[in-house]
Amino acid sequence: MDKETPYNDGNSSKISNNDYHPYDETTCVKKTKSDDSGTIVLIIGIASIILSVSFSIFGLILGILAIVLGSKNKQNSRIGTAGWVLGIIATIISPIAIILYFIFF
Secondary structure (H helix, E strand, O other), X not given: OOOOEOOEOOOOOXXXXXXXXXXXXXXXXXXXXXXXXXXXXXXXXXXXXXXXXXXXXXXXXXXXXXXXXXXXXXXXXXXXXHHHHHHHHHHHHHHHHHHHHHHXX
16 A cells, blocks of 8 residues: 555555545546537438438438538537538438439339
């Protein structure tokens, strides 16, 4: 017990249950809102890619939504940028799929 740890300041030889802290306050990472919104944009982007082939109008709507939300968030996170790019791809694929649908069906 010669070393100082975050749980033992070196003054006592036994750590009591009242002094136990599972995380050091300096190492806890607080999640920010931009992390959550980047994940939401990524999920919308993935859904827009999937729906752009099967239900093109919904893929187009979600693609535009991913572009709008991702443009606000792409400076903050890579995940938001990925969702933004997927939204652009879905917005390009959806009208092509709609045109092909009317040509062949």
